[in-house]
Amino acid sequence: MIERVCVVGAGVIGSLFAGHLARVADVSCLVRRTDHARALNEAGLQVSGRHEFVGPVTAATDAGELEEPDLVLVCTKATGLEGAAAALAGHFPGATVMTTQNGLGAEEILRAHGEWPIVSAVTFMSGTKHSDTHVEYVLDTETWMGPYENTPFETVEEIARLLTAAELTAEAMPDLRPAQWSKLIFNATVNGVAALTGLPHDFHFADSGHMGGLVEELMAEGKRVAAAAGVELRDDPWEMNVLATQRGSAHFPSMLEDVEAGRPTEVELINGALVREAERAGVDAPLQTALYALIRGREASYS
Amino acid sequence: MIERVCVVGAGVIGSLFAGHLARVADVSCLVRRTDHARALNEAGLQVSGRHEFVGPVTAATDAGELEEPDLVLVCTKATGLEGAAAALAGHFPGATVMTTQNGLGAEEILRAHGEWPIVSAVTFMSGTKHSDTHVEYVLDTETWMGPYENTPFETVEEIARLLTAAELTAEAMPDLRPAQWSKLIFNATVNGVAALTGLPHDFHFADSGHMGGLVEELMAEGKRVAAAAGVELRDDPWEMNVLATQRGSAHFPSMLEDVEAGRPTEVELINGALVREAERAGVDAPLQTALYALIRGREASYS
Numbered sequence: 001m002i003e004r005v006c007v008v009g010a011g012v013i014g015s016l017f018a019g020h021l022a023r024v025a026d027v028s029c030l031v032r033r034t035d036h037a038r039a040l041n042e043a044g045l046q047v048s049g050r051h052e053f054v055g056p057v058t059a060a061t062d063a064g065e066l067e068e069p070d071l072v073l074v075c076t077k078a079t080g081l082e083g084a085a086a087a088l089a090g091h092f093p094g095a096t097v098m099t100t101q102n103g104l105g106a107e108e109i110l111r112a113h114g115e116w117p118i119v120s121a122v123t124f125m126s127g128t129k130h131s132d133t134h135v136e137y138v139l140d141t142e143t144w145m146g147p148y149e150n151t152p153f154e155t156v157e158e159i160a161r162l163l164t165a166a167e168l169t170a171e172a173m174p175d176l177r178p179a180q181w182s183k184l185i186f187n188a189t190v191n192g193v194a195a196l197t198g199l200p201h202d203f204h205f206a207d208s209g210h211m212g213g214l215v216e217e218l219m220a221e222g223k224r225v226a227a228a229a230g231v232e233l234r235d236d237p238w239e240m241n242v243l244a245t246q247r248g249s250a251h252f253p254s255m256l257e258d259v260e261a262g263r264p265t266e267v268e269l270i271n272g273a274l275v276r277e278a279e280r281a282g283v284d285a286p287l288q289t290a291l292y293a294l295i296r297g298r299e300a301s302y303s
Numbered sequence: 304m305i306e307r308v309c310v311v312g313a314g315v316i317g318s319l320f321a322g323h324l325a326r327v328a329d330v331s332c333l334v335r336r337t338d339h340a341r342a343l344n345e346a347g348l349q350v351s352g353r354h355e356f357v358g359p360v361t362a363a364t365d366a367g368e369l370e371e372p373d374l375v376l377v378c379t380k381a382t383g384l385e386g387a388a389a390a391l392a393g394h395f396p397g398a399t400v401m402t403t404q405n406g407l408g409a410e411e412i413l414r415a416h417g418e419w420p421i422v423s424a425v426t427f428m429s430g431t432k433h434s435d436t437h438v439e440y441v442l443d444t445e446t447w448m449g450p451y452e453n454t455p456f457e458t459v460e461e462i463a464r465l466l467t468a469a470e471l472t473a474e475a476m477p478d479l480r481p482a483q484w485s486k487l488i489f490n491a492t493v494n495g496v497a498a499l500t501g502l503p504h505d506f507h508f509a510d511s512g513h514m515g516g517l518v519e520e521l522m523a524e525g526k527r528v529a530a531a532a533g534v535e536l537r538d539d540p541w542e543m544n545v546l547a548t549q550r551g552s553a554h555f556p557s558m559l560e561d562v563e564a565g566r567p568t569e570v571e572l573i574n575g576a577l578v579r580e581a582e583r584a585g586v587d588a589p590l591q592t593a594l595y596a597l598i599r600g601r602e603a604s605y606s
Contacts, residue, residue, distance in 0.1 A: 193597065193600065196499045196500075196597050196600075196601070197499075197597055197600030197601045197603070197604055198600075198601055198604035199600050199601075199603060199604045204600060204603055209596075210592065210595060210596035210599060211596050211599065211600050211603075213592075213596065214592070214593050214596040214597070217589070217593075286520070286589065286590060287589060287590070287593055289513065289516075289517070290517050290520075290590055290593060292513060293512075293513035293514050293516065293517040294496065294499050294500055294517070294597075296513060296514065297496065297499075297500030297501075297502050297507060297514050298499070298500045298501055298502075300500070300502060300507055300514075301500055301501035301502045
């Protein structure tokens with residue numbers, strides 16, 4: 001029975017989880033800035049947009065100051081994961097920890113810091129953070145979860161029920177990899193091309209010219225890597241791309257936001273992970289490798 | 304005997320040619336802005352840096368206002384070529400016209416507007432324009448020239464002698480294509496990667512990691528296209544790249560300047576030309592095609 005949840009990292013995704021879960025559980029937030037923790041302790045988390053309410057939360061910058069939770073949701077960006085895992089090391093031995101990062105490899109990074117049962121998740125929710133204590137819920141799309149290593153599937157189902165009770169959209173899957181890899185190939189391609197071109201995820205990504213052709217080829221390479229790694233994809237990334245570009249408003253991928261702000265991107269867990277999986281499986285992936293090199297080059301240009 | 308030269312476009316390259324040639328010939332400049340023409344008529348062209356002098360020039364915005372020259376140097380960027388060729392149409396029937404644009408295909412664009420004998424050139428000169436009437440001569444590297452269609456080689460040699468007399472570095476070649484293609488493959492790769500990553504042409508382009516590997520693969524593709532098109536390269540583009548990155552200061556490619564300023568780039572005559580040559584020769588060039596698509600995407604993001 002999950003009664004206490006600790007959310008690590010209160011960016012958009014962490015704030016959406018924490019704000020919603022505060023209605024059905026005791027929620028704490030582990031954040032990096034003391035002023036962020038103070039603001040959350042005073043004001044709670046305001047959710048606006050598709051849902052409207054304020055969820056009370058307890059926040060701190062040190063895990064030792066928080067009551068032991070039953071469940072930890074690690075919601076930092078991929079670039080903050082190593083620091084978050086180190087901050088959890090030695091704490092909460094009875095908790096299950098769920099990763100929500102894009103790409104592949106978050107579980108291994110977490111495992112290096114503790115023996116918690118781990119649940120893998122990918123989320124398609126999106127929102128806009130208006131302040132440290134206010135997040136707007138924009139896309140009420142799904143969060144998918146699956147067991148990692150020996151974590152019982154019942155644990156995953158219990159988390160899904162909790163998220164559903166909090167009015168989020170969640171699904172437990174016996175094997176997350178088909179979904180995780182679909183999103184991996186989608187994100188490696190769409191985020192990468194957006195970051196390099198400056199284009200939001202708009203109609204160009206599925207046009208009948210060179211851009212649409214490049215996106216399709218990049219995804220075809222990704223699909224060959226998945227097949228060689230023995231993963232049967234849940235959704236075809238190219239079809240995900242076509243569907244997404246047919247929606248009204250063009251999504252602004254986080255990797256594009258990152259390069260425009262001169263911040264490190266999630267390239268290692270996304271494009272780097274895909275390229276390393278290709279090498280491991282012995283599959284050529286020249287276009288994905290090129291995309292990876294170009295984004296790394298873009299990061300190198302910051303200094 | 305070349306006594307009068309008209310330089311079309313007085314950017315960096317046009318200003319360097321005009322300023323130097325004014326010491327050995329009557330030089331006129333055809334420019335787009337009336338205030339630019341007025342300034343040149345009043346002040347002449349000041350050259351600083353490797354050479355220091357002021358060359359007197361006559362300037363106008365309409366070819367009809369200029370005396371007929373023996374030689375026309377078209378020095379606009381590739382993006383300004385169509386407009387420059389249209390401005391020359393119907394004028395100077397006795398002149399030889401020399402193109403200096405990067406990439407391939409400048410001669411065809413010019414030919415569509417008149418029957419002048421054409422000389423093809425590529426130039427490696429570089430400089431910095433400090434004002435409409437002042438250009439700094441930075442790299443005193445070569446300009447290579449060759450005949451186009453039936454232009455006699457003697458004409459090319461005469462132009463090379465004139466440039467040499469003006470203290471520029473010039474060489475006449477019976478066939479420019481080997482040099483033109485070496486520079487094409489070099490520019491398609493280096494300008495393209497720089498424009499997408501934001502990196503100047505520095506050590507990353509020849510490193511032993513993913514970036515150097517990508518640059519080498521892109522150039523290998525270009526070399527396969529040249530071979531299939533029957534062109535024996537004058538210089539190996541990868542060796543040009545390695546040499547250039549070993550020079551002290553990193554060059555800032557014009558295509559990178561263009562995308563940072565949100566201007567149209569020379570992508571069509573450079574990357575577009577290479578991709579079209581690959582198609583014509585029936586050679587696969589997936590990485591160069593990807594680079595072309597990404598730069599086109601970057602241009603599409605301006606609006």
